[in-house]
Amino acid sequence: xxxxxxxxxxLMLVCVPFLRANSLWLPVVFLLAWGVRRGAGALAANEKxxxxxxxxxxxxxxxxxxxxxxxxxxALLLPLCSSTYLVEVVTxxxxxxxxxxxxxxxxxxxxxxxxxxxxFYAIGAYTTGILTAKFALCGFWVAxxxxxxxxxxxxxxxxxxxxxxxxxxxxxxxxxxxxxxxxFLNNLDRLTGGPNGILGIRRPGFGPxxxxxxxxxxxxxxxxxxxxxxxxxxxxxxxFGRAWVAVRENEMAAGALGIDVFRKHLLSxxxxxxxxxxxxxxxxxxxxxxxxxxxxxxxxxxxxCMVVLGGLGNVAGAVLGACLLIVVPExxxxxxxxxxxxxxxxxxAFMIFRPHGILGSRTIALEREDAHNAAE
Amino acid sequence: MPTMPQSDILTTDGLxxxxxxLKALSxxxxxxxxxxxxxxxxxxxxxxxxxxxxxxGCCRPSAGAVxxxxxxxxxxxxxxxxxxxxxxxxxxxxxxxxxxxxENVLVGREIHFRSGLLSAVLRxxxxxxxxxxxxxxxxxxxxxxxxxxxxxxLARDLTYGEQKMLEIARALALEPRLLLLDEPVAGMNPTxxxxxxxxxxxxxxxxxxxxxxxxxxRMVMGISERIYVLDHGELIACGTPAEVRNDPQVIAAYLGxxxxxxAH
Numbered sequence: 001x002x003x004x005x006x007x008x009x010x011l012m013l014v015c016v017p018f019l020r021a022n023s024l025w026l027p028v029v030f031l032l033a034w035g036v037r038r039g040a041g042a043l044a045a046n047e048k049x050x051x052x053x054x055x056x057x058x059x060x061x062x063x064x065x066x067x068x069x070x071x072x073x074x075a076l077l078l079p080l081c082s083s084t085y086l087v088e089v090v091t092x093x094x095x096x097x098x099x100x101x102x103x104x105x106x107x108x109x110x111x112x113x114x115x116x117x118x119x120f121y122a123i124g125a126y127t128t129g130i131l132t133a134k135f136a137l138c139g140f141w142v143a144x145x146x147x148x149x150x151x152x153x154x155x156x157x158x159x160x161x162x163x164x165x166x167x168x169x170x171x172x173x174x175x176x177x178x179x180x181x182x183x184f185l186n187n188l189d190r191l192t193g194g195p196n197g198i199l200g201i202r203r204p205g206f207g208p209x210x211x212x213x214x215x216x217x218x219x220x221x222x223x224x225x226x227x228x229x230x231x232x233x234x235x236x237x238x239x240f241g242r243a244w245v246a247v248r249e250n251e252m253a254a255g256a257l258g259i260d261v262f263r264k265h266l267l268s269x270x271x272x273x274x275x276x277x278x279x280x281x282x283x284x285x286x287x288x289x290x291x292x293x294x295x296x297x298x299x300x301x302x303x304x305c306m307v308v309l310g311g312l313g314n315v316a317g318a319v320l321g322a323c324l325l326i327v328v329p330e331x332x333x334x335x336x337x338x339x340x341x342x343x344x345x346x347x348x349a350f351m352i353f354r355p356h357g358i359l360g361s362r363t364i365a366l367e368r369e370d371a372h373n374a375a376e
Numbered sequence: 377m378p379t380m381p382q383s384d385i386l387t388t389d390g391l392x393x394x395x396x397x398l399k400a401l402s403x404x405x406x407x408x409x410x411x412x413x414x415x416x417x418x419x420x421x422x423x424x425x426x427x428x429x430x431x432x433g434c435c436r437p438s439a440g441a442v443x444x445x446x447x448x449x450x451x452x453x454x455x456x457x458x459x460x461x462x463x464x465x466x467x468x469x470x471x472x473x474x475x476x477x478x479e480n481v482l483v484g485r486e487i488h489f490r491s492g493l494l495s496a497v498l499r500x501x502x503x504x505x506x507x508x509x510x511x512x513x514x515x516x517x518x519x520x521x522x523x524x525x526x527x528x529x530l531a532r533d534l535t536y537g538e539q540k541m542l543e544i545a546r547a548l549a550l551e552p553r554l555l556l557l558d559e560p561v562a563g564m565n566p567t568x569x570x571x572x573x574x575x576x577x578x579x580x581x582x583x584x585x586x587x588x589x590x591x592x593x594r595m596v597m598g599i600s601e602r603i604y605v606l607d608h609g610e611l612i613a614c615g616t617p618a619e620v621r622n623d624p625q626v627i628a629a630y631l632g633x634x635x636x637x638x639a640h
Contacts, residue, residue, distance in 0.1 A: 231497050238496035239482070239489045246472050246483040253470035256432060258458035258487035258550060
């Protein structure tokens with residue numbers, strides 16, 4: 001994937017404002033795209049650009065400890081010295097980071113492109129909404145695991161018949177799934193409240209303490225993000241991670257080594273869905289209100305962008321990608337109209353300067369590390 | 377070894393494969409004896425790789441059956457056949473390019489791991505024991521195929537010959553009873569070929585039956601106990617290297633274009 005994913009994501013996003021304004025722009029966009037692609041190709045082949053890429057890889061490999069410690073410290077200290085507004089924004093970045101970490105398992109590690117991922121997030125959010133507010137059957141702490149499991153169940157149900165499909169076909173099926181979930185939520189009035197959504201979802205608490213206020217919920221979400229990253233990182237660095245990457249690299253060779261490709265796909269897919277469900281549950285608790293509008297195709301693309309931007313298969317990359325794509329646009333509010341255009345341009349720039357994402361794929365880090373060890 | 381009365385580890389009975397109307401393999405029956413080194417030769421397009429694919433479940437036979445040590449394995453999935461002890465390398469190399477050499481071989485150990493998902497997260501005793509044991513075995517195998525200096529190199533950065541060795545190490549990691557090698561020395565120089573021949577003998581010495589597809593006659597004649605010859609998807613000869621070398625049908629297949637030549 002790599003390069004072309006950047007290109008098409010970029011192109012899609014660049015197109016959005018033009019298409020909204022007037023569809024006559026379409027031929028212009030494609031002509032532009034053709035030119036950009038040629039220009040970008042030439043630029044990417046440029047020696048100086050290549051040297052820049054090399055330098056970046058080396059820097060990241062050498063400073064890995066700092067790359068983890070510094071952001072974690074910054075995240076822990078942030079609420080002490082910033083506005084409530086920024087705390088809220090970063091909290092939602094954390095939610096997206098959980099989503100991106102989850103999606104990274106399927107897209108980055110197993111190599112299965114999923115386009116309607118937000119559907120699982122929606123299922124998690126609505127499970128919590130329905131259980132704790134709509135019918136008030138149980139509290140948050142019971143609803144939370146059930147939300148994860150509900151999303152996972154749908155993951156298995158969707159995956160069983162479809163994970164045997166290849167590449168693009170599967171991407172289209174999952175795209176359809178995301179849309180179907182949203183349409184169901186919009187129309188199952190009795191269960192989901194239809195377009196009005198579900199109101200009055202309460203914040204979780206520990207005994208008498210309620211996790212109220214922006215700062216408390218910030219740390220609450222951060223704890224879940226840390227747990228997710230911890231679990232995913234450990235799985236990546238185990239036989240499961242190796243088997244996933246093996247399946248991504250070559251299904252036939254993996255099969256010849258006794259690996260059941262379908263089951264590995266299903267495992268990674270349902271784990272992704274589980275974490276998305278957990279994130280959805282947290283989202284419902286944070287907002288107190290959910291409606292189908294929060295779970296559109298745009299959100300699915302956004303999460304995919306995060307994974308690709310950070311570096312396919314890179315655990316820290318997914319988190320970084322999420323933080324950048326949520327926080328940076330907040331500072332670009334004045335240019336809201338051109339936001340998509342800037343996004344698209346950034347994606348195409350990344351294709352040239354960092355084709356494996358900001359932190360690069362897992363491999364690049366590994367390779368540099370080895371080169372480093374050998375040099376010592 | 378050929379002195380002992382031997383049992384068959386692999387037999388095929390009238391194995392046929394069709395692609396559309398094309399008969400890639402027709403009614404091939406072979407018996408592979410436990411512990412032997414056996415070669416399958418034939419001109420390009422004779423159906424050798426198709427034969428391997430049919431045996432390992434990579435393509436579905438249109439007729440016939442495959443038995444592994446008496447068990448019928450026809451129509452099983454590739455991973456099910458692999459789990460029964462059949463490992464293979466590929467003619468068109470399929471290393472896991474973005475993984476290191478050791479990791480590649482560790483993937484071959486996958487079916488021998490016992491620890492589960494939860495223990496991979498918690499990193500308890502069983503997990504670490506598993507990981508230590510299989511890493512040690514993977515390292516041994518990497519050394520065994522002569523890649524000791526390349527353990528941490530990414531597979532995509534290996535030379536062509538090294539990638540071939542990696543595929544053998546990865547296949548051996550399964551601890552197979554039967555190893556299928558598809559053109560293990562194609563494109564290699566005589567020194568490298570000599571190394572592979574020695575390697576195959578060392579594999580055999582561990583009690584693993586080896587089935588080889590190869591064009592390099594020095595290797596085929598030097599190492600095989602028996603040879604099967606395929607031409608146009610049909611078995612045209614079988615026997616010891618000396619017998620096969622002098623078989624008129626084999627000579628015709630190699631020099632005169634086989635069946636077509638005889639038809640004139």
